[in-house]
Amino acid sequence: MTLLGSFAIVLSPFLIGCISDSEIDWFRLADVGQAYGSVSVLVSALALVGIVATSIIQSRQMRIALEYAQREQHALLLRMAMEGNCSA
Template sequence: MPTNRRGIRYYGAHWSVLGIAVLAAVLATPFALDALAPKDLEWGRLSDISQTYGAVSVLASAAALVGVALSLAYQARQTRIQNEETHASAHRELVLLSLSDPVYQVCWEPPNTPVTEERWRQLLVANLIVSMWSSDYKLSIMDDRTTLAVLGDYFRGEIGRAYWHNSGPSWHQYFDHSRDARQRRFVSLADEAYNAAAAAGPPILARDYFAPPATPPGR
């Protein structure tokens, strides 16, 4: 996943330190002026300047708070990305475990459509692929146009189309009432791409994906 987590941590810490430093400087300035000012300084004349300083200090304080807010936003995004990666990793390990031994495949929910054991293994891998694109869309790595293009191309194939025919209803069951608007939107885009692919004609069969090996000369 193309996410620069180190950069997020750096900029988050940078904004936090900068915001705290600016705020501390603003708060300390009046005391520093009082300590350093000459004894005969006309404080009455300085009051007009202090009013201007007060306005500037408010702006500086606001800028510091904005910096802290930006830092918190960066950190929240980092946490969300890490949670997504942890979830995806756990899902991938479970699928790989299921593929390693057929006895584990019945530990998942039964297929929505009758399929062979071989097709079920193919659908498990297809689930990993579509879930990867779902995660990319949730993190705004892919926009609507890119998602439609990727899914539209995927559903041209037999396995991809069989996957959504079997598992699309489950995606709707899980996410139609979810508070995650981008997850709901991804399911809608997948439906749109699937329907467009189906309207365009039959899928490309798995056996037709690759050309047969070339026959060596003289045979």
């Protein structure tokens, strides 16, 4: 899939030239590409913010899950001690 995308990107100027009947203004197309470059930076920045936020939320959830597991283990030990099932 990646190879196909790379191939399409390399061939796109030639394909545009074959499809178009008139002369192509490559400088204008380059300006349009530069405009999309800034949009690409913004989308990438938003994706990075999303990844960082997800990592923070996941870290908090892991801490909560660990605390819950520790409390469950402590409650189990207390229950075993009160029932006399501990062999220490």
